Amino acid sequence: MNHNSQHFFSGAHNGVPPTYEMLKEEHEVAVLGAPQSSAPVTTTVINIRSETAVPDHIVWSLFNTIFMNWCCLGFVAFAYSVKSRDRKMVGDMTGAQTYASTAKCLNIWALVLGLLLTTGSIVLLVFVYATAYSVFLKSMQENNGYH
Known part of the structure; x- marks a missing residue:
């Protein structure tokens, strides 16, 4: 050397x-050593897209379809999740991201509305039954002579 x-x-x-x-x-x-030619050096840039994982939210949509399906938002979210998965299988990542974003938004609304409406329904039923029970007790007291 x-x-x-x-x-x-x-x-x-x-x-x-x-x-x-x-x-x-x-x-x-x-x-x-150094290159000997006097020709201009040209460069080529190759953009390699990394395989980005686009979540399709299909499990969340299925949960909302089965349990939190107020106003059919869970079912619509499930349809968009399936469309997102189809777009991903074909290689259309932009379309898959668009459908996934819509499915995510619908899932959020389905979950929030489902929780609020379910909680509201339970609270309403408790108040209705409590009121009905108190009216029943009052009528029983009046019938037995306890004024």
């Missing part, structure tokens, strides 16, 4: 043992 390649090796890996591939590349650079 000549003096340039030894200096290149020692400066690049202080304290780290070089691998065979790194040594081979560094040796080739040291032997070949």
